[in-house]
Amino acid sequence: MDDDDFRRGRPSLHKAFGEATAILAGDALLTLAFEILAAPLMTRVHRPDTLLAVISELARAAGARGLIAGQVADIMCEGKTVDARTVDHIVRNKTAALIKASLTCGARLAGGTREQIDILGRFGEDLGIAFQIRDDLLDLEGDAGRLGKAVGKDEQRGKATYPNLLGKEQARSLMQGLVGGAVKSVRVLGDKSEPLALIGEYVGKRVN
């Protein structure tokens, strides 16, 4: 979608195999997620109504009221002056919605309580926003060799990002606040949440 030639130092899919195949690979993986959730293997382990709730939640997060809404807004806002509400809408949907759903769906399948699911959902959403801000900061100040992709593209294209809206320092503070809050809140769940807390801290510091 951003037409980058490289990802993690390797040619991006559409560069290596052509656009049609890249689009079909995306469609195939999207469809596979639902095929797996409805597969007999899953129905032998999980309650049918839990699986349907997970499918519904995943589809909503990935669809036109979630990830796709954010992606469309992201494209439409290129080169335009936007306010904080618009940037929040974009980041919350294009990045955070699916990260949030990966946590709440996992929690549902593991038999989490309503409260545990909610805590994990908020953790995923805050961490998703932080992840996107870190991504946008790396595009501004990261090392192309280390990142394995081109940098400086967001500024060139006038993308609606927090660093472009607030400046780098304020965006960094916002990110650090989100990471700190997310890590603190998930630790409420006890020792088992420690891997998530560590992932949270990594998101705030990653360099590629």
Add this chain to the structure above:
Amino acid sequence: MDDDDFRRGRPSLHKAFGEATAILAGDALLTLAFEILAAPLMTRVHRPDTLLAVISELARAAGARGLIAGQVADIMCEGKTVDARTVDHIVRNKTAALIKASLTCGARLAGGTREQIDILGRFGEDLGIAFQIRDDLLDLEGDAGRLGKAVGKDEQRGKATYPNLLGKEQARSLMQGLVGGAVKSVRVLGDKSEPLALIGEYVGKRVN
């Protein structure tokens, strides 16, 4: 995928709104199908295990072992010499799989017996293959104005179609045989099958 500029006389989606938006629209609709099948409205009317079976069947038909397998093979065979087995694989997957699933999924949700589901599935598969052959014949001999899209593209590109493999007359016979068989077999289900029989006859005669 075939990069046509027109569909039914109107600009195709990627021409009217750009490639990124067209890809996202496809992803959104694909996701929406699963969102609807798992929605609370459906779970109030249908048994959860029926809905999961339908989601599984639809995902399989639309995914990498169905429609996408056919579409990838179709692209990879462009300009190559192919045999009947390959053309059968392409047509059965890229076109017939999803038409078949639309019938079997409907039959499942309506509480059809195993036998009724099987009859409708075979009808859908044969009619899907016939639909594709008719489509390929129209590309060879149809009227661009009436079709609302360019013609003659399959021959130019060396597409793996039945008319290109067998010649127009043999492909037409194959199609008529499939339609005749499909219509006859679906009528076994009684008066209620008459609309399907009429759709079958239409598929064999359509000019756009």
